[in-house]
Amino acid sequence: MTEIPATMFAALQRHEGYSGTAEGPAIADAADYLDAAEIPVPTPGKGQVLIRLRTASVNPSDLHFIKGEYGQPRIKGNPAGFEGCGDVVAAGEGAEGLVGQRVAFVVALGCSGAWAEYATTDAINCIPLRPDISDDDGSAQIVNPLTAMAMVDIARQDGESFVVSAATSQLGKLMVSLGKDLGLKPIALVRRAEAVQPLKDMGAAEVVVTTDEDAVQQFAKISAALKPRVFLDAVSDQFSEQVFAAMPNKARWISYGKLSSELPKLTMMGQLIFQSKRIEGFWLTSWMMSTPPADQMRVVGEVQARFADGRWKTDVSVHLPLRDVVSGLADALKKTDGKVIITP
Ligand SMILES: NC(=O)c1ccc[n+]([C@@H]2O[C@H](COP(=O)([O-])OP(=O)(O)OC[C@H]3O[C@@H](n4cnc5c(N)ncnc54)[C@H](OP(=O)(O)O)[C@@H]3O)[C@@H](O)[C@H]2O)c1
Known part of the structure; x- marks a missing residue:
């Protein structure tokens, strides 16, 4: 005892x-x-x-x-x-x-x-x-991994590429490597140039450094080529809004974090009307309340397997x-x- x-x-x-x-x-x-x-x-x-x-x-x-x-x-x-x-x-x-x-x-x-x-x-x-x-x-083992599993699952239902901001965060890295393992093409947004290669090694198809002067133009080019329809966003600032504006028809801006204190201004309201774009939120607590326990247990098992065999750390x-x-x-x-x- x-x-x-x-x-x-x-x-x-x-x-x-x-x-x-x-x-x-x-x-x-x-x-x-x-x-x-x-x-x-x-x-x-x-x-x-x-x-x-x-x-x-x-x-x-x-x-x-x-x-x-x-x-x-x-x-x-x-x-x-x-x-x-x-x-x-x-x-x-x-x-x-x-x-x-x-x-x-x-x-x-x-x-x-x-x-x-x-x-x-x-x-x-x-x-x-x-x-x-x-x-x-x-x-x-719980907050970030379950969120990564749930959000990449949302992303994969909407095409093969998706965008991840604050990609150097623990959650960002989990999502990039999971995306790669699922055969998807994650586009990573980072704010430090030295993070580019590690993110590519992890599985990012493209990495944009958000502090580059032409970062929005760089992203627009990548977006036109890879056509990501889901933006998983932990920063939720004005740059995020510009990224969303550069995404194709039916794109979804899913804000799940507010790392930046900047409040974004919406500049492209017409896209919500004419391009069927959507702005949403994601909170793990709501996901847990709405996902059947058996499905959650399956995800928990997969999370532990990924940490145990080194795919995640x-x-x-x-x-x-x-x-x-x-x-x-x-x-x-x-x-x-x-x-x-x-x-x-
Ligand atoms: N909604 C949900 O259910 C849910 C669940 C889990 C986590 N989250 C959110 O997910 C996000 C990441 O969580 P985490 O635990 O993975 O974080 P973390 O490992 O603590 O990393 C946060 C990283 O984000 C970057 N960052 C910080 N402020 C930033 C800014 N203003 N603009 C751009 N990048 C910034 C920094 O990396 P650099 O210094 O390398 O740029 C920082 O190291 C947080 O916003 C958290 O609240 C939400």
């Missing part, structure tokens, strides 16, 4: 509810949003589990959330952090079957977050991990000790091209 202490260390939300801002995920100092504290270890309720943390990934959604800009309100005094990997050490009624298992998890609404020595969540938000999945991959920029999150997170996030992974 695992000894569970009475208290634990955690990075707690400083604020309540929504902020009303739309600045994007950049933070200057995590202390503006988080407090370090020793608090009681939470008790799992009915259908919930208590997880001893091994690793927690820092996703842009976590940063939107602590800033009060995410799709659910903050709870002041509750540990932050949506996603992690750990060992189930206790369970409420009906969830006892998971005790003793190493799981990937996402924190359910109102549960105790992952940036803490212990977290709680609903048992259905846990995925028992194969032994050949590392703790780092386990901490980034989590690039890690920094392992950040939990006790350094409040003081060190903003600096840790300055390193690009990899995830910050929190360790207890």
Whole structure:
């Protein structure tokens, strides 16, 4: 039987509810949003589990959330952090079957977050991990991989090429390599020239550097040749709008992230009318609510297989000790091209 202490260390939300801002995920100092504290270890309720943390990934959604800009309100005094990997050490009624298992998890609404020595969540938000999945991959096993699977599935139904912005993000890389494996032609948008070759090696048919002066013209040429009909967009700024405007008839601009704080202006309304173009959003939470559990389990199995055999991996920029999150997170996030992974 695992000894569970009475208290634990955690990075707690400083604020309540929504902020009303739309600045994007950049933070200057995590202390503006988080407090370090020793608090009681939470008790799992009915259908919930208590997880001893091994690793927690820092996703842009976590940063939107602590800033009060995410799709659910903050709870002041509750540990932050949506996603992690750990060992189930206790369970409420009906969830006892998971005790003793190493799981990937996402924190359910109102549960105790992952940036803490212990977290709680609903048992259905846990995925028992194969032994050949590392703790780092386990901490980034749900949010990005399931989103990649779901969105590339949307893209493949609309032709053989699709566009991915912020392609150096973890999710961007997952989608580019998955697209290549499925015989598709991903067009990657990046903002650093040194990312071009790695993205091509990963499977991008074309890569456009968005900071090039003629980036829109470059994209327009590629678009005319490859005819992508789906734009999977994590940036959602004015450049995105220009990309969408350069796409062919029936193109779909699917915004799933707001990495840029710039609010785009629509310049081509006629295309919505005369070219049957559409602007949409994608949120994994809605996908999970609308996708039958058996289909989700099939996708989960495929995700673990891809990480286990090396087709996918989590690039890690920094392992950040939990006790350094409040003081060190903003600096840790300055390193690009990899995830910050929190360790207890
Ligand atoms: N809707 C959903 O259900 C859902 C699910 C999962 C993730 N997401 C979204 O997917 C996006 C990527 O997530 P992730 O975890 O893969 O991110 P990540 O690995 O943390 O990478 C983010 C990368 O995006 C690039 N970037 C940041 N700001 C940018 C900007 N203003 N313009 C262009 N590129 C920018 C940076 O790369 P460089 O420095 O190399 O440019 C940065 O390293 C986020 O927006 C996240 O919120 C949405």
